[in-house]
Amino acid sequence: MGEWVWPAYVGVLGGVLLFGVFMVPIVAVQYRMYGRFTWRRFLGAAGLSVYGVALVAYTLLPLPDPTLLQCPPGGSTFQAVPLQFLDDIQRETAGLGITGTLASRATLQVVFNVVLFIPWGVIARQYLSWSMPVSVLTGALASGLIEATQFTGLWGLYGCSYRVADVDDLITNTLGALIGALIAPLVLWFMPQRGELRASRGQSRPVTVWRRWLGMIIDYAALAFFGFAFVVSYRIALLTLGAELPANGDGTSLILMHLVPGFLVFYLPAIVGSGASLGQRAVWLQPQWPAARRRALLRASVTGGLYTALTFLDGLYPSAGFGFLNSLLLLVALVAVPLTRSRGLSGVLTGTLMVDARENARRRVAGSDVQAE
Incomplete structure (x- = not known):
């Protein structure tokens, strides 16, 4: 049973790590799609991550050592006879009783292959809100992709x-x-449906501390992502052109790592539209102040701009202690x-209130209706 158990550990560990990497984007997308945060769909995303990694582990791992892989004379093999497993079970369990037949490796292998894709049907039908045919069809396509990957030796790597x-x-x-698609409403009966959540997407909600913090976390996660992407792209471009890679901490890399992302995350949003940062827009927040664009730039400079400058320095x-000042x-x-x-700090220093963006939109619509009358 060991060979059927260790991929489960890989799935849990790898799934948790994968979910941790994408946790902030998942929350941001959830807020934009549904207008609010829901714990049940958040935990559902964690379960989806664990299942996805476990599926890869069970079907494709462990990868063999290429030097030890012995290929048959005809190359890759493919078992193309449908229901061949019935003959395999009959052959391997000849002379065994019912208990022995049910506990045989051949029988358990078939049962396991069925069980492995039950979560697919459950997730597709009840979490992703796909129809029954689409849930089953995507399961078949995923299985076909796995079999093709196995048959081609990881698409030619072997x-x-x-x-x-x-x-x-x-x-x-x-x-x-x-089976998973059929039992999905019973298994995930507690899961909020996408259609129901989208129906209340436009409803304004209180500006809570947690919501403000989440917007800040999204901002700084975007800052780190953009910085990493720009520096990696810059170094790949240098390698492509045959140029020598600069030492760590060179001026160009620091500008790409800190100043350019700071402009994209904090200053560009401040002069476009509502003036809200990327994170604030993700959680439907919007600053409200007397009509003066310079206040938007000042608010962007108080925390986001100062943070960007301190990380660059x-x-x-x-x-020189700039890291300590940044932490402070x-x-x-x-x-x-x-x-x-x-x-928040920037709001107090610039005379800004933080409101729900949807409430502001409704007020503008109501005001335009009054003027039209």
Whole structure:
């Protein structure tokens, strides 16, 4: 049973790590799609991550050592006889009783292939809100992709298949997806449906401390992502052109890592539209102030701009204490939110209130209706 248990551990560990990497984008997308945060769909995304990694682990791992892989004379093998597993079970359990037959490896292999794709049907039908045919069809397509990956030796990375591609796996996996889709309403009865959540997407909600903090987290996650992407792209471009890679901490890399992302995350949104940062827009927040664009730029400079400048200076002068000042700034910015009724440090210093963007939109519509009358 060990070979059927260890992929479960890989799925849990790898799924948790994968979910941790994409946790902030998942929350941001959830807010934009549904207008609010829901714990049940958040935990559903975690379960989806674990299942996805476990599915890969069970079907494609472990990868063999290419030097030890012995390819048959005909190359990759494919079992193309439908329901061949019935003959295999009959042959391997000849002379055994019912208990022995049910506990045999051949029987358990078939049962496991069905069980492996039951979560697919459950997730597709009840979490992703796909129809029954689409849930089953996507399960069949996923199984077919797995079998093709096995048959081609990881799409040519190996000289032949390192696992036997089997049409019976496709049949049993599809059956599992069908069973999962049928029982999905019973298994995930507590899961809010996408259509129901989208129906209340436009409803304004209170500006809470947690919502303000979440917007800040999204901002700084976007800042880190853009910085990493720009620096990696810059170094790949240098390698492509045959240029020598600069040492860590060079001026161009620091600008791409800190200043350019800071402009994109904090300053560009401040001069476009509502003036809200990327994170604030993600959670439907919007600053409200007297009509003056310079206040938007000032608010962007108080925390986001100052944070960007301090990280840039810390990269130039690592021992000058700018890193400590940055940590202190973040601490003050976080603590200020609950102490200022969710206005935050930048809001207090610039005379800004933070409101729900949907409420502002409704007021504008109501005002235009009054003027039209």
